[in-house]
Amino acid sequence: MQRSVLGKDLVVSAVGLGCMGMTFGYGSVGREQALATVERALERGVTFFDTSDHYGSGTNETLIGEALAGRWDEVQIATKFGSMPVLESGRVPDGRPEQVRLAVEGSLRRLGVDTIDLYYLHRVDPRVPIEETVGAMAQLVLEGKVRHLGLSEASPGTIRRAHAVHPITAVQSEYSLWSRDVEHEVLPTLRDLGVGFVPYSPLGRGFLTGAIASVEQLDTDDFRRVSPRFQGENFARNRQLLHPLRTLARTVDATPAQVALAWVMRMCPGAVPIPGTTRPERIDENVEALAVQLEDEHLADLDIAFPPGAPAGTRWPEQMMEFLNG
Template identity: 55%
Template structure:
């Protein structure tokens, strides 16, 4: 397995990680036994960077990951998150909590669910606009001092917020959505990460599965799949975005790889400080993603892909309006 350094002086991790969210939430029906087998297979193939969160389920994904890594803790670089609370009455609403006391309580609860005594990378899942990031990161730093956490991270933070946080305690990684159809981090965030020596962890590098070419109509989703309510997967937006995917398919055919491998190879080519975490609960998809590490794109091919997928190419916002306000604070 190829490896990359997460941050300037951070740990060496597998060049791609495994996003575990879909094993427990948001993407329709799931099978814990299948997911556990996929997690074991990932570890066997050298993927050691596993990503979860307390809000996936909520809580059930941490328990699933914890059960899968039992007895194999030394082979895992374990990342989890805190800060997003789901609204009990409306599943589309999110509340963000960055208060110091909540930081400590959330960490203790995650450690228990995961069945570990230390979290390798602990992220603030979203920035709390009502709590200065310095206070939240200060509390997170106390977890490092206490030996409960090794490294700190932020998710979906703006470049100015990232810089403020980094002054309180070194931030090892910033996790944000990044793919051919979500290139927002290129506005300022990627430059900030590179300047500060912070690793960048793209989630949904395959466009929530859309860039794989396997989704052809909204009916392909289960009734409880959150993508049914996602603007990019609805109406005219779906049709316009399907046209973008057709271009990926054509380029992949020319390259002799799958659309998913082309999309993932493009993300990997954006810099050695990027470590994408494509999510899947199926072994065959995982194997396909791993093979993307062997796809090398030429400068000419990268230029062609960039021309087909400029910033803002995707049609529709990446979340519902009720969630968009939580991004890039």
């Protein structure tokens, strides 16, 4: 397994594992299957695991804590706080300093660790100056509860303000062939500051694998059923985008998923994508994307097929869009 460095000194596997789907978002997954998937990731050299206190109301952290018990010296765990609990003012992110303290204690307990390697603010709280939230997070570093700090879906200005309070090791944002929003301002900001990049949903929530022929094949509680890009005419139009991806995959003797992952890593050298899966065989496929070589002409072809703004529909439902690029 190749290694990458996030920020100054957080060394992780070049591909991580997004663990959300094991308890949240993508329908029902059996516990034994989830544990087997984590075990397969470890066998293939994956050391970077991504979770959140929001995924299944903490059950994801509990599961990952169980799966990695006794192996904490081999791995790097990233978790998040401050997503969108239901408050009196509605469903908004929670970045209050008091919430930072409350949240980290819960995550440490569920994971069964003394220190979290990378602690993210899941969504930026518009009610709280980022300096106050990151200041409280920085205190956790001083106390040894957290090693590195991160932000998720943050704007360039917010990243700079946060980094001025305490070094930000990584920013996590959606990035894939069909979600290229970060290219214009966020990625240049990260390069300027020396902040690492962790692309989530690098396979377009499974869409870029080509395996989803119809939303009807998804579980009834799979949130993609209400995702705009998976709806009606949007879904049909977006399916057309897959043709050139499949063609290129055949040319380079890879799967569409491997090409999509290889594209992310070629476009952002040093970035650490965290494709999510709940199946051990997909771990093999994702890790082997590291061996896929995309030439400049391949990148040009994909740029034509997937220009920024090409997908039909927004990447999140309307009520969640306002909390992106916060």
